[in-house]
Amino acid sequence: MTKEGHINFFFKPQSIALIGASPNPERLSYTILENLLKMGFQGKIYPVNPGYREIRGLKCYSTPGEINDRIDIAIFAVQASTVLEILNGPVENIKGVIIVSSGFREVGPEGKEMEVRLKEILEKKEIRAMGPNCLGIYDTISNVDTFFISSDKVERPARNGVSVLTQSGSFAAMIMDEMANEGAGVARVVSYGNKVDVDESDCLEFLAGDEATKAVALYIESVGNGRRFLAAASGCVQKKPVVALKVGKREPGARAASSHTGAVSGRYEAYEAAFRKAGIIEVASYEELKDACKVLNRYPLAEGKRVLIITDGGGIGISIADACEEAGLKVPEIASEAVRKLKKKLPAFASVRNPVDLTGSVRDEHYIVALQEVFREGYDLAIVSLLWGPPLLTPRVAEKIRDFADSCGKPILICSPGGKFSREAASLFTAVGIPVFFTPDSAVRAATVLCGGKK
Amino acid sequence: MTKEGHINFFFKPQSIALIGASPNPERLSYTILENLLKMGFQGKIYPVNPGYREIRGLKCYSTPGEINDRIDIAIFAVQASTVLEILNGPVENIKGVIIVSSGFREVGPEGKEMEVRLKEILEKKEIRAMGPNCLGIYDTISNVDTFFISSDKVERPARNGVSVLTQSGSFAAMIMDEMANEGAGVARVVSYGNKVDVDESDCLEFLAGDEATKAVALYIESVGNGRRFLAAASGCVQKKPVVALKVGKREPGARAASSHTGAVSGRYEAYEAAFRKAGIIEVASYEELKDACKVLNRYPLAEGKRVLIITDGGGIGISIADACEEAGLKVPEIASEAVRKLKKKLPAFASVRNPVDLTGSVRDEHYIVALQEVFREGYDLAIVSLLWGPPLLTPRVAEKIRDFADSCGKPILICSPGGKFSREAASLFTAVGIPVFFTPDSAVRAATVLCGGKK
Numbered sequence: 031m032t033k034e035g036h037i038n039f040f041f042k043p044q045s046i047a048l049i050g051a052s053p054n055p056e057r058l059s060y061t062i063l064e065n066l067l068k069m070g071f072q073g074k075i076y077p078v079n080p081g082y083r084e085i086r087g088l089k090c091y092s093t094p095g096e097i098n099d100r101i102d103i104a105i106f107a108v109q110a111s112t113v114l115e116i117l118n119g120p121v122e123n124i125k126g127v128i129i130v131s132s133g134f135r136e137v138g139p140e141g142k143e144m145e146v147r148l149k150e151i152l153e154k155k156e157i158r159a160m161g162p163n164c165l166g167i168y169d170t171i172s173n174v175d176t177f178f179i180s181s182d183k184v185e186r187p188a189r190n191g192v193s194v195l196t197q198s199g200s201f202a203a204m205i206m207d208e209m210a211n212e213g214a215g216v217a218r219v220v221s222y223g224n225k226v227d228v229d230e231s232d233c234l235e236f237l238a239g240d241e242a243t244k245a246v247a248l249y250i251e252s253v254g255n256g257r258r259f260l261a262a263a264s265g266c267v268q269k270k271p272v273v274a275l276k277v278g279k280r281e282p283g284a285r286a287a288s289s290h291t292g293a294v295s296g297r298y299e300a301y302e303a304a305f306r307k308a309g310i311i312e313v314a315s316y317e318e319l320k321d322a323c324k325v326l327n328r329y330p331l332a333e334g335k336r337v338l339i340i341t342d343g344g345g346i347g348i349s350i351a352d353a354c355e356e357a358g359l360k361v362p363e364i365a366s367e368a369v370r371k372l373k374k375k376l377p378a379f380a381s382v383r384n385p386v387d388l389t390g391s392v393r394d395e396h397y398i399v400a401l402q403e404v405f406r407e408g409y410d411l412a413i414v415s416l417l418w419g420p421p422l423l424t425p426r427v428a429e430k431i432r433d434f435a436d437s438c439g440k441p442i443l444i445c446s447p448g449g450k451f452s453r454e455a456a457s458l459f460t461a462v463g464i465p466v467f468f469t470p471d472s473a474v475r476a477a478t479v480l481c482g483g484k485k
Numbered sequence: 486m487t488k489e490g491h492i493n494f495f496f497k498p499q500s501i502a503l504i505g506a507s508p509n510p511e512r513l514s515y516t517i518l519e520n521l522l523k524m525g526f527q528g529k530i531y532p533v534n535p536g537y538r539e540i541r542g543l544k545c546y547s548t549p550g551e552i553n554d555r556i557d558i559a560i561f562a563v564q565a566s567t568v569l570e571i572l573n574g575p576v577e578n579i580k581g582v583i584i585v586s587s588g589f590r591e592v593g594p595e596g597k598e599m600e601v602r603l604k605e606i607l608e609k610k611e612i613r614a615m616g617p618n619c620l621g622i623y624d625t626i627s628n629v630d631t632f633f634i635s636s637d638k639v640e641r642p643a644r645n646g647v648s649v650l651t652q653s654g655s656f657a658a659m660i661m662d663e664m665a666n667e668g669a670g671v672a673r674v675v676s677y678g679n680k681v682d683v684d685e686s687d688c689l690e691f692l693a694g695d696e697a698t699k700a701v702a703l704y705i706e707s708v709g710n711g712r713r714f715l716a717a718a719s720g721c722v723q724k725k726p727v728v729a730l731k732v733g734k735r736e737p738g739a740r741a742a743s744s745h746t747g748a749v750s751g752r753y754e755a756y757e758a759a760f761r762k763a764g765i766i767e768v769a770s771y772e773e774l775k776d777a778c779k780v781l782n783r784y785p786l787a788e789g790k791r792v793l794i795i796t797d798g799g800g801i802g803i804s805i806a807d808a809c810e811e812a813g814l815k816v817p818e819i820a821s822e823a824v825r826k827l828k829k830k831l832p833a834f835a836s837v838r839n840p841v842d843l844t845g846s847v848r849d850e851h852y853i854v855a856l857q858e859v860f861r862e863g864y865d866l867a868i869v870s871l872l873w874g875p876p877l878l879t880p881r882v883a884e885k886i887r888d889f890a891d892s893c894g895k896p897i898l899i900c901s902p903g904g905k906f907s908r909e910a911a912s913l914f915t916a917v918g919i920p921v922f923f924t925p926d927s928a929v930r931a932a933t934v935l936c937g938g939k940k
Contacts (some may be wrong), residue, residue, distance in 0.1 A: 056876065097816030132844070137834065156911065179874040185904045199798025200845075200872050206901045208924075251803065282816035282839060286799065314811075314904075316804050317926045323509045334714035339737075342718040343744030345653025349739040349771050355770075362738035379592070381744035384737060389587070390655075417655050419634040421511065445660045447771075449666030469663075471772045 035182055039216060041240070043102035044073045044174050046096050047124070049116060050108035051077030059107035069186075070173055072173060074099060095120030096124050103128055105166065105176050109328045110134055110144055113162070116153045125461055127152075128176050129161035135224050136163050136212040141269040149226050163291060164223025165199040165477045168206065171217060171242045179203055185411070190215025191244030195233045195260065197223060197251045197291045198277075205320055211458035212468075214324045217243045224291050229254060231262040238266040239354065245326035246309075247319055248274040251287040252296060256304060263288050263308035271373055273322045273479060276301045311483040318475045324465045325476035329441040332408035335359045335481040341387035341415040342392040346447065346470055347385030350413055353474035359485050361385070364404050367403035372403045389421045394427040401434050411480060412475050415445035418455045430457035435464060441480055445473035492613055492687050495581055496673060496695070497627050498557035499528045502549050502579070504571060505563035505782035506532030508540050513585065513633035514562035515912065520630040520749025522642075524840040527628060529554060535825040537544040539809050550575030558583055560631050565589055565599055568617070572606045582607075584616035584633050590679050591618050604681050607835035618746060620654040626672060626697045634658055645670025645782040646699030650688045652678060652706045652746045653732075658755035660775055667923075668915035669779045672698045678760065679746050684709060685718040700781035702774055703729040703765070707751060711759060714820055726786055728766045728934060730774045731756045766938040773930045779920045790814045790936040791864035794840035795855045796870040797847040797878065801902065801925055802840030805868055805901060812939050816840070819859050827858045845875045849882040856889050856897070870900040875912045882915035890919060896935055900928035 044126035050059045063086060066075060076099070077085040080092040094104055101124045106113050110133030115125075125308050134145040137141075145162070152159050160166055166176030170189035177184070187210040194216060196202045202221040209216060217240075218421050220233050230248060237243045246266060253259045257262045265270050267458065278287035279298040305312045311320050341347035351361050364384050366370070372382045376396055381387040386404070388396045397414060405412050414431060416423065435442040439444065442468040456466040467473035478484060492872040494729060501521065505514045506609050518541060521530060531554070532540040535547040546552050549559055549571065556579045561568050565588030572582075577581060589600040590796045600617070602860045616619055621631030624642035630640070632654075639658045649671060657676040664671060673697075676690050685703060692698045720726050733742035734753040760767045770773050792814050796802035818826070818837050827837045831851055836842040841859070843851045852869060860867050867925045869886060871878065890897040899921045901911035911921040922928035 079509045132834070136836075183906045185875050185906070196800070198798070198803070200798025200874075201800035201804075203872065204798070204801060204873055206842050207903035207907065209907075249800065251800075277800070279807050280688045280810035282810060282818075285804055285818070285838055286803045286836070286840045286842065289799070289838055289842060291799070294898070315808060317924050317925045343653070343655025343659070344741065345651070345656035345704065345706075346659060348653070348738045348745060349656075350542045350733045351741055352732050352734050353770060355735035355737060363737075363740070378570075379587070383740055383744055385741045387741065388742060417658065419638050419655075419658055424839045448662035451638045451640070452662065453666075469772050469775075483806070 037126070037228055037236055039102045040160070040167060041169060041236065044100050045076065045099055045103040046073060046174070047078050047097060047101045048070065048475035049094060049104055049106045049374060051079045051085050051090060053082065061178045061180050062107055062176055063178060064103060065181060068176040068181065069173045078102065091190055094124055096127045097123060099123065099288045100125065102126060104317055106131055107178065110141065110162070114144065114147060114151065117155070121155060121157065123304040124157055126158040128164070128166040129159060130164060130176065130178055134162045136289060145224065145226055152227055154376065159227040160220070160222045162226060164447055165202055165221035165313045168219040169295045170215065177203070185210035187420055188215040190217060191214055192247055192327050193218040193237050193240070193243040194247045194323065195230050196221050196249035197225065197248060199223065201249050203312045205323065208320060209323060212324065213457055214327060214465065216323070225254065231255065231258045234266045236260040238269050239428070243476050245271040247323050248272065249319065250274055250276050250301070251278050251291055253366060257300040258303055260308055263310055271311060273313055273319065273326070274305055275316065275319045278352050282444060291315040311479055313479065317472065318479070321360060321467065321472050322475040322479040325480055328463060328465050329480055331482060332410040332441055337361050337477060338405050339415070340388065340397060340412065340413040341385050342388045342390060343415065343417040343418055344389070346415050346417065346445070347387050349470040350415060350445065351381055351385050352475065353471055357474060357478040359478060359481055362408060365408055368404050372400065374398045375403065391422070392420045394424055397427055398434055399454070405440065407440060410440060411477055412440070412442045413445055413477055414442055415470070417448065418452050425455065425458050428462055428464070432462040443467060443473050443476055468480045492581070492683055492691055494557045495615070495622060496624060496691065498629060500554055500557050501526065501528060501629070502531040502533050502552060502556045502559040502560045502736035503547060504533045504559055505662070506534045506540050508537065508543060514822070516633045516635050517560060517562055517631055520632060520636060521637065524536065524628045524630040531556065538683060549579055551898050552578060554578065555580065557581060561586055564631065565596065565617070569599065569602060569606065572603070572610070576610060576612065579612055581613040583619070584614060585619060585631065585633055587618040589617045592742060598786040600679065600681055607682055613862060614682040616678045620657055623674040625670065632658070640665035643670040644932060645672060645703055647671050647778045647782050648673040648692050648695070649702045649778065650685050651704035652674050652680065653704060656704050657710060660778065661925065663775060668912055669782060670856065671919065681711065681931040686713045689717040689721045693724050698725065700726040703727065704774065705729055705731050705756070706733050706746055710817055715759055715763055718765055722764035724765060725782055726766055728774060728777045728781070729760055730768050730771065732770040736881065743799040747914055766934055769932065772927065773934070776922065776927050776931040778936055780898060783918060783920050786867040787896055788795065788936045791863060791865045792816050792932060793860050793864040793867040794870070795843065795852060795867065796840050797843045797845060797875055799842045799844070800871040801870050801872065801900070802842050805900065805929060806840050807872060808926055809932065812929060812933040813932060814936055817863060818865060823859050827855065830854045846877070847875045848877045849879055851884055852882055853885050853889055860893060860895065865895060866932055866933055867895070867897045868900055869897055870925070872903065872926070873907050880910065880913050883917055887917040887919055898922060898924055898928050898931055915934065
């Protein structure tokens, strides 16, 4: 199998072996098995550990070679040296491995030497590999979860359309936890760490053709083969939006990346150019990437950059308008014909401009009236901001806006800033599938991605 | 009393009258009385409404003139026209008013005309005024809360050191709600709306000498008298840090500001220059202002821009380092002497550079060792990032870091990204008074403010 061979089986495995399985809750492998079982993986699970005959009701094997079945994924949760030992033994039935173990290239010369040997063995035995020094796969389609972090500590997001590719495991954990906490989902998350074999290009090739994936989010410390990446990314962009965050842009970050996954970051400008060439939407920060994921779960890219803002809090409308202009989006005035109509249908207190300010006297239907009269023509995207202080605003506004969003076919983003009460009210939108953002800045970051990125 | 007369009595009132008080929960005044009582205001409270003889056990008066006491603050929660009527009557015992009513300049020519008359009456009768079209005062020192939004909907932050000045009521509500939700406090919040009299300059003059206020955060749509603002702001900056967010920077936002509080935004560049001249730290977004408030509650400005980053998640360390460099902060390498010492005291898996990566094998004491050996020399501020996945990390780390922070006297910011579990763990830091940020970007925004703002 060549480097370009497909890696599809990682995302629809029939059988998973867990090398180093353990009944000891302090071991990483214990958590991995726990998560695999919790996730409801429907294929075969084979624990492997010469010290046990059974773990959690599953027959335990001494070596992977002993398993009389093809192993699609063998998860290695053992010491770095043991990984090499086992792979040097009989592993003909293993198709792919996920090596979560650290202690390779990221720790210095000795580890690097081990990683070189690992690569040789894998190539010789034609085994595809993710890692080492990674978390592996969290997949809401195939119900695979190889992450060695308890779901008590890092929540798992529900099923949705965005797939996330990342070198950094902590980044994967952070974004999954926050997405889950904000009611957002994911399709597949892949943390490939040191990338001894499988890298972002392999994954992009797979995700391009993956129907479950509506959009792709990339966290990049380094890219090995630039030309291949450009081809894979361009191919993927033809099919679905791809957003990327490049980290290790400047010297201190680059230094850290090298100790982290052994990555050589290279000149940032080269990445910037490659992203542009491939049609990737570049984001500048973790928060932008997270906001991008949330919004791309629900909406395809917008057709233009003209944003309609509707709010019940004047100051927030102004902040949203400022942030839009700052990001290169347009906030065009409402056409005079629409203003005339709207003035008839909205009470006198409302400010009929863009941003439309429905003020604290707002009622649910005012939001719908404003959307109906203004959004259909002249705008590509709407940001609808709700403060929940106004006494006549009710939870029913969420379904009403959802119904309108369904009928109009253009993206509508909700901004619901504030604390406990607002978050709960905001969850009404999440429940009907409309993405919610908790600050003006966050809503505009998401809108900017939908409009194809900053100016 | 001249325009420059002091407004101190607004912040230490002995007596408050509520014009338009009502036992009807649907009225704004009901919520105001509710909040005043809840807040535990220790002075006299006089409900005023000719329709009632008693409200919530308090004697109700027909007119303010009937009250046989000096009124420090009369809150007007009646229609715009009624405000004028009452002020035209006998109000000799009223020192200051807070007019929460809207329907003035922000609604057009007719309202503007009313506001002109309001101004004339106030000047003639020598009554100081906040508003109209505002929320008034939320004050954790004098226990005054004139906001007409229920604390069920907008949480009230606890007592702390930052005071917030804002034209926009919705902005005040949003930031208070979020601060409370993130465990952060405030000293005094003033929402002065249309600024018929009291404005940011009056408030800055008061806050400059206010011992309860450690720092000031400004939300500005417009400034009327630029020269006076410059003097007041410069005076305040001599005493404590002042941060400002200018909104209505670009055309659509400026348009909205004019319908909002009748503000004429003016050229943004003029504000930028004024901020720089006064020594105000300008922030670019709502999120930056919020992060500034959180950090200025605890720390004075840093002495330089050299940031030490300590993390247990490599990817997050890199993101923090990148964001620091982007904002013009420095992330200098650790001196070789310190590296040598640190290598002896930290396990081999740790990466001893800046960012220091303690990895998923971290124990509580590793954070302290890294701070002790490295932070004392060569750095002005530390960002300590904790992912809570690592099995050996315990809640006790919060107090240990607090103890170190107390002893070293330099700012230490916590970054604790993630969802439910992380937020709960993060609250350990909040409980011991250390500010916590929930994304790498947010921690760096706060650090940037402490270091005097962007490059």
